[in-house]
Amino acid sequence: MxxxxxxxxxxxxxxxxxxxxxxxxxxxxxxxxxxxxxxxxxxxxxxxxxxxxxxxxxxxxxxxxxxxxxxxxxxxxxxxxxxxxxxxxxxxxxxxxxxxxxxxxxxxxxxxxxxxxxxxxxxxxxxxxxxxxxxxxxxxxxxxxxxxxxxxxxxxxxxxxxxxxxxxxxxxxxxxxxPSEMTGWGYGDLAGKVPAGGDWILADALEVEPLDAVAWPLVQDRLRDWLADPAALAAGDAAATAGLFAGLTVTGLAMEFHGSSRPASGADHQIAHLWEMENLSHQGQPVSHGACVAIGSLATLGLFDWLLEQDLTLLDRDRVLAARPGPEAIEQAIRDAFPEPAVAARALTETMAKLPSRAAHAERLDHIAAVWPSLRAKLKAQLLSAAEMRRLLATAGAPSSADAIGLDPARTKATVLRARFMRRRYTVLDFLAETDLLAAASEAVFAAAPAP
Structure with missing residues (x-):
């Protein structure tokens, strides 16, 4: 066989x-x-x-x-x-x-x-x-x-x-x-499971959403194998294509078993969905879901790269709480981010559903400082760097830079800063926002060219 x-x-x-x-x-x-x-x-x-x-x-x-x-x-x-x-x-x-x-x-x-x-x-x-x-x-x-x-x-x-x-x-x-580009889109969609896994590790560590003992291994145990030979995919190898299809299919089944898209979707998809909602086009054609996810994955991995260099055992809880925006400020930020009233209303509902109280926020910050060494080790074991993922995507024939789908660093950064409002799902975007690091991380990752 x-x-x-x-x-x-x-x-x-x-x-x-x-x-x-x-x-x-x-x-x-x-x-x-x-x-x-x-x-x-x-x-x-x-x-x-x-x-x-x-x-x-x-x-x-x-x-x-x-x-x-x-x-x-x-x-x-x-x-x-x-x-x-x-x-x-x-x-x-x-x-x-x-x-x-x-x-x-x-x-x-x-x-x-x-x-x-x-x-x-x-x-x-x-x-x-x-x-x-x-x-x-x-x-x-x-x-x-x-x-x-x-x-x-x-x-x-x-x-x-x-x-x-x-x-x-x-x-x-x-x-x-x-068309070979479609296989590249599938590779990009599957690649998104790497940062999505990092998002779920964060949510599990902070007791927001525990890892699923069935869905997690179904997606993650073979993920590196499915991503390991992008050159064969680009060459149209039947066995590599079958392996990719198997990985994509198993991921879909994991979503069914878990009851939501959490096993397959995190900040990468939140970012991608914003571009899709905006009807992002490049060279006269709508940009596909998989292409958007590929670039959303690079953006998310860039943020993780920056985060993993920080020492959160030194997190200043009082300073972070002092900078915490109130509900009115959050609502205004959402309305500024989404001019369409119906979209803003949905984003507000999603955001408020995951917003911790001030007391819960304080406890979460203390917890982050206490568990950061072990949490950082888990994230490093899960994640690929943005540079390594960019290499894999390029080899597979998937988009590997923001300009490949018609984006510049400024638009990429703007999307990242508002993507957390899209879903009540907890991701690295929420983690960075709750530690008052999202602005600094975004500036560091997206200010310089080339953009992820």
């Missing part, structure tokens, strides 16, 4: 057996030919409603539809324009839901695509209380198996809880033929 097949059998199969929702994940070369059999084994319906865009239908639509029809499954199609790329909005998910109900309400929805298509169909199916079939076309993100759909609602991007697909099929020939 080849190494990538052994990895899928050893990691993915046991995780699927634990899933409440996913019955089957099929990953293989030529797997499209199995689509009819997988559909019939997983669903009782005799009709399929295929949703993709012009690119994904060109890549795999004929093979998928042919396999389904050969198995006696009637096929309806909804082909979205490929240019401009479909956006991950709640409004578009509702449009897909309406098309599906008008064309073939009894049909099983089938997503044919990568991140955006999958999330749109996932939400549409969930709103109807129906299972769906996911056919992946690229190893570009970790959301195929996740129990959530990150969508923009009223200008605010957040992960909406949704059931994962009942069955997932990934044809490695199709995935290997996807």
């Amino acid at each position: 080849s190494e990538w097949k052994r990895q899928l059998e050893d990691l993915v199969a046991p995780a699927v057996a634990r899933s409440r929702y996913i019955d089957r994940i099929v990953v293989d070369r030529g797997a499209l030919a199995q689509a009819g059999a997988v559909f019939k084994e997983s669903f009782a319906a005799q009709r399929a409603f295929l949703v993709g865009d012009e690119n994904t239908f060109a890549a795999a639509g004929a093979g998928l539809a042919g396999a389904l029809e050969a198995a006696g499954i009637a096929v309806e199609r909804l082909v979205l324009p490929a240019s401009p790329r479909p956006k991950p909005t709640l409004a578009l998910a509702r449009e897909i839901q309406a098309h599906w109900q008008a064309a073939a309400a009894e049909a099983v929805p089938v997503s044919l695509g990568s991140g955006v298509i999958t999330d749109l169909v996932k939400h549409a199916a969930f709103m109807e209380g129906r299972p769906f079939f996911c056919v992946a076309t690229a190893a570009s993100m970790d959301g195929y198996a996740s129990a959530g759909a990150p969508l923009v609602e009223d200008g605010f991007k957040h992960t909406i809880p949704c059931a994962p697909p009942r069955a997932i099929l990934a044809d490695l020939d199709v995935i290997a033929a996807a």
